[in-house]
Amino acid sequence: MSKVKVAVIGSGNIGTDLMIKVLRRSDVLEMGAMVGIDPDSDGLARARRLGVPTTDRGVDGLIALPGFDEIAIVFDATSARAHVANAAKLAPYGKKLVxxxxxxxxxxxVPLVNLDQHLADDVANVNMVTCGGQATIPMVHAIARVTPVPYAEIVASIASRSAGPGTRANIDEFTETTAHAIEAVGGAGRGKAVIVLNPAEPPLIMRDTVLCLIGDADHDAIRASVAEMAASVAEYVPGYRLKQEVQFTPVPEGEPVHTLLPDGAGPVVTKVTVFLEVEGAADYLPAYAGNLDIMTSAAVRVAERIVTDTVRAPAEVAS
Incomplete structure (x- = not known):
């Protein structure tokens, strides 16, 4: 069965890792173009060596490429501001945007939480949240499907070396977007997100901490739900794992946790803490860059499902 062509916009760390994953690991996606704005970037140089069509003229160059009409899905790995412009330019062409x-x-x-819903709605532009969101929101959801979560807070710690210019430029957007998605996708009543660029040498593997406040609940059911979710994420991100057992800590009497809760939240009696580690596959940067791996692996999973559910399937039915 023929593969579906995709383009990657952004020749930095994330875009280059994404390109390599498509080339090495996908049975349904084929690189149709690698797009950048720096002709000397390593990502474009690698793409040329690998025989992938390239342009250093951004989206305008992509649209002008001879094979543009064959590209069904476009990944955007640039920046928040650039994506607004890129999406507007691509809108008339009917491409699916990731x-x-x-x-x-x-x-x-977040693939394991709500992808089916958006595929059913045939959404044209889906957002992958952030690396921290992809790592932690499945855990918030795993707890929320057992018991209400009035408040959830995540801390994503990534190696400073793995954070390129685009990531650094988007720190504010990272915290805001992740916090909103913790609520909208994870199911928390209120969410908070923190990112830490760890300068340690040698670089440390991505670590994530998820803290949820809950009321009375079945702790064994939460443990089982978290373990099941971790195993499911690891199916497409093999380096994703629980660092230790889920921790349950009573909320001390008198601790002012009510300041964290949304209006109307019930009483909370327990802090649930999940510790995660994400080791990268070292497709581009070394294994410490789990933040690349969780993001690009999730994006590939989404694109593959778009192909099988909304691009290829209708064509097969018609034939």
Whole structure:
């Protein structure tokens, strides 16, 4: 069965890792173009060596490429501001957009939580939230499907070396987008997100901490739900794992947790803490860059499902 062609906009760390994953690991996607604005970028140089069509003229150059009409899906791995312009330029051409920036023009998508819903709605532009969101929102959801979560807070710690210019330029958008998605996708009543660029040498693997406040609940059911979710994420991100057992800590009497809760929230009696580690596949940057791996692996999973559910399937039915 023929593969479906995709383009990657952004020749930095995320875009280059994404290109390599499509080339090495996907049975349904084929690189149709690698797009950048710096002709000397390593991503464009690698694409040329690998025989992938390239342009250093951004989206305008992509639209002008001879094979543009054959490209069905466009990944955008630039920046939040750039994606707004890119999406506007691509809108007339009917491409499916997978947005790896915090722009969030389209709905947030975390594959194991809400992808089916957005595929059914045939959404044209889906947003991959952030690396921290892809790592932690499945855990918030895993807890929320057992018991209400009035408040959830995540801390994503990534190696400073793995954060390129686009990531650094989007720190504010990272925290805002992730916090909103913790609520909208994860199911928390209120969400908060923090990102830490860890300068340690040698670089440390991505670590994530998820803290949820809950009322009375079945702790064993939460443990089982979290373990099941971790195993499911690891199916497409093999380096994703629980760092230790889920922790349950009573909320001390008198602790002012009510200041964190949304209006109308019930009483909370327990802090649930989940510790995660994400080791990268080292497709581009070394294994410490799990933040690249969780984001690009999730994006590939989404694009593959777009192909099988909304691009290829209708054509097969028609034939």
């Amino acid at each position: 947005d790896l920036t915090p722009a969030a023009i389209g709905p947030y998508v």
